[in-house]
Amino acid sequence: MAAVGNRGTVTEAAGFNADEDAQALRNAMKGAGTDEAAIIKVLAHRTNAQRQRIKEAYKQMVGKDLSEELQSELSGNFQKVVLGLLMLLPIYDAYELNTAMKGMGTEEACLIDILSSRTNAEIKTINSFYKKEYGKDVEDDVCGDTSGMFQRVLVSLLTAGRDESNTVDEALVAQDAKEIYEAGEARWGTDEVKFLTVLCVRNRAHLLRVFEEYQKISGRDIEDSIKREMSGYLGEVFFAIVKCMRNKPAFFAERLYKSMKGLGTTDTVLIRIMVSRAEIDMLDIKAEFLKMYGKTLYSFIKGDTSGDYQRILLDLCGGEQ
Known part of the structure; x- marks a missing residue:
């Protein structure tokens, strides 16, 4: 898997001055029309921490909230990107989850993308901010908007209880691989709970070994079996978990x-x-x-x-x- 840590395209701006950036954004919105290029020059080239300082400086300078000002000046997808950049990352995740579930219909892809890929610490922080921003638990909204085994997988992920050690128990690896095989390919119908117990709980190093053993036992990649055994959003969330564990x-x-x-x-x-x-x-x-x-x-x-x-x-x- 690729190296982790400090692998972003957005890094701290050298010679950063929050007051100067706040003034540049104010100038971009003053008068008739909006200077979108000036907004991009600042916000797409500052880290999230630097953007938070710009928001504070703007409020001190103008007495208004920068996000609200930009929301009234901009529109469409450009507006969505800009407003997203101004949020702390866990608040942005919480916002995306809430948006995916509010109103008619649910954007299941959003629930899958976020909950399959975040660490325990990230999910705990999302849970905390969600409660603070929207006055309820993410789990309550997930349970109100999803059903069946797909719901149970999401609820399991929301507990942020995955083992995040690097411990690999070879006996447990063999048992997990065998049980997943017997819960899917080796029987009529699928026992999805076995997949949930292994894929939502075990650590990454352990799961990579389980995937190897599973391939030996079944002659298939775990992804192929998930596609064959499960359909719809349940298959998609298990598939996403496996993909995130691999790379x-x-x-x-x-x-x-x-x-x-x-x-x-x-x-x-x-x-x-x-x-x-x-x-x-x-x-x-x-x-x-x-x-x-x-x-x-x-x-x-x-x-x-x-x-x-x-x-x-x-x-x-x-x-x-």
């Missing part, structure tokens, strides 16, 4: 590719990944994208978006290479 940047690269290929663009997915991963592992995601699809992420974004929306995404992408 998280590759998981996000695939999600980005699918959001842009074919007719139309799934902007909700594209925005969510670009905003949430720009400071974490976007360099690794770009490398995986090129390896998997033979084209740069930059070129895909350029071909699928336009205007200020395109410009801010390309800056978050960190250039062609």
Whole structure:
């Protein structure tokens, strides 16, 4: 798996001055029209921590909330990216989860993307901010918007109880691989609870060994079996967990590719990944994208978006290479 830590395309701006940036943003919104290029120049090139300081400086300078000001000045997907960049990452995740579940219908892809890929600490922080922002538990909303085994997997992930050690018990590896095989490929029907117990609880090092043993026992990759044994969102969430355990940047690269290929663009997915991963592992995601699809992420974004929306995404992408 690719290296973790400080692998973002967005890094701390040298010579950072929150007051100067706040003034630049104020100037970009003064008078008739809005200078979108000036907004991109600041917000797409500052870390999340630096953006929080800019928000404080703006409020001191103008007596107004920067996010509210920008919301009234901007529109469409460009607005969504800008407002996302101004949120603390766990607040952004909480916001995305809430947006995915409020009103009619549910964006299950959002629930899967976030809950399958975040660490225990990240999920605990999301839970805390969600309660603070929306006055209820994420779990309550998930239970109100989903059902069946898919719901049970999401609830398990929300407990943030995954073993995050590097301990591998070879006897337990063999048992887990055997039990998953017997719960799926070796029987009529599928015992999904066995998959949940292993995939939502065990640590990454252990699971990678389970996947190897499973392949030996069944003659198939675990992903192939999930596709054969489960359908709909349940299959998708188990598939996402396996992908994230194998290679998280590759998981996000695939999600980005699918959001842009074919007719139309799934902007909700594209925005969510670009905003949430720009400071974490976007360099690794770009490398995986090129390896998997033979084209740069930059070129895909350029071909699928336009205007200020395109410009801010390309800056978050960190250039062609």
